[in-house]
Amino acid sequence: MAERLELLVxxxxxxxxxxxxxxxxxxxxxxxxxVEVDVDTDPELQAEYGDRVPVLLVDGREHSxxxxxxxxxxxxxxxxxxxxx
Numbered sequence: 001m002a003e004r005l006e007l008l009v010x011x012x013x014x015x016x017x018x019x020x021x022x023x024x025x026x027x028x029x030x031x032x033x034x035v036e037v038d039v040d041t042d043p044e045l046q047a048e049y050g051d052r053v054p055v056l057l058v059d060g061r062e063h064s065x066x067x068x069x070x071x072x073x074x075x076x077x078x079x080x081x082x083x084x085x
Contacts, residue, residue: 002077005034008045008055015066019054022068030077 005027009016020036027034039045039053049055055065058076063069075082 002030002032002058004057004059005032006057006060007034007036008039008049008053008057009036010038010040010051010053013053016054019056019068022070023056023073026070026073026077026079029079032077 005023007016007020007023009020020034023034037045039049052065054068056063056068056073058073063073063076071082073082074080
């Protein structure tokens with residue numbers, strides 16, 4: 001079971017807003033509170049991710065980017081409706 005969800009975002013990113021809206025109820029179902037991290041506040045994150053946001057990190061590991069892989073995320077968090085396989 002995952003313990004930490006981080007959503008790497010940047011200001012003015014419409015995909016980031018969509019990802020945050022999708023992530024909130026899924027995280028709540030798993031009893032988790034996602035943390036948003038603005039990549040522009042950290043030079044290392046900005047260099048690594050640049051415009052490739054949003055990026056969802058689950059326990060520090062990259063899970064998906066640009067769009068959330070909702071079925072896979074639900075599966076990885078042990079929630080119903082997750083992808084099988």
